[in-house]
Amino acid sequence: MSDDILKVLLNEEQIEKRCIELAEQIESDYEKLHAVPIVVGLLKGSVPFMAELIKRFTFDCEIDFMSVSSYDGTESIGDVRIEKDMDISCRGRHILVVEDIVDTGRTLREVKQMFMNKGATDVKIVSLLDKPERRVVDIKADYVGYTVPNEFVVGYGLDYNQKYRNLPFIGILKPEIYE
Numbered sequence: 217m218s219d220d221i222l223k224v225l226l227n228e229e230q231i232e233k234r235c236i237e238l239a240e241q242i243e244s245d246y247e248k249l250h251a252v253p254i255v256v257g258l259l260k261g262s263v264p265f266m267a268e269l270i271k272r273f274t275f276d277c278e279i280d281f282m283s284v285s286s287y288d289g290t291e292s293i294g295d296v297r298i299e300k301d302m303d304i305s306c307r308g309r310h311i312l313v314v315e316d317i318v319d320t321g322r323t324l325r326e327v328k329q330m331f332m333n334k335g336a337t338d339v340k341i342v343s344l345l346d347k348p349e350r351r352v353v354d355i356k357a358d359y360v361g362y363t364v365p366n367e368f369v370v371g372y373g374l375d376y377n378q379k380y381r382n383l384p385f386i387g388i389l390k391p392e393i394y395e
């Protein structure tokens with residue numbers, strides 16, 4: 217599996233270190249708001265990042281997951297579909313969406329809009345990675361782990377056709393794997 221990786225961009229230590237910083241920043245913001253947010257992981261890519269992040273939170277929060285799909289292979293098909301909804305109601309709640317990567321931005325724009333339509337008080341986004349060169353809609357994560365170049369990356373939750381999510385680092389996939 218590691219043979220399919222062209223280059224390691226971020227190792228486990230770098231990711232963990234950044235998660236500590238992000239958790240501190242998020243904690244300080246929610247303390248100011250006196251809110252008990254629902255931390256909503258977008259399945260499946262956010263799972264390792266979310267686990268790393270929430271164990272650093274010392275404030276009260278609830279955890280939930282939802283699954284949306286917009287991707288087929290390496291290209292966005294632009295249409296976001298809810299495949300698994302949350303268990304907890306988001307009405308009147310502060311929502312912190314946890315995402316693996318913001319690419320075109322379409323998924324998060326739709327997800328954010330959906331939460332607002334359902335009556336959430338506030339929606340913030342934390343994403344492990346940001347690939348700003350690929351953005352086609354105007355959306356910005358409130359908290360970003362690392363900005364990455366315009367390459368297809370895998371590992372630490374990110375997949376190519378459901379593989380490589382279990383790699384403990386973020387790496388660039390060899391183009392011959394998906395070309």
Ligand code: IMP
Pocket residue numbers: 261286287292315316317318319320321322323324367368369370374375376
């Ligand atoms: P967006 O709607 O284009 O921002 O796409 C977001 C989703 O696309 C992410 O949650 C990922 O699942 C997937 N994605 C975008 N870029 C990559 C990548 O480089 N590697 C793996 N998945 C990606």
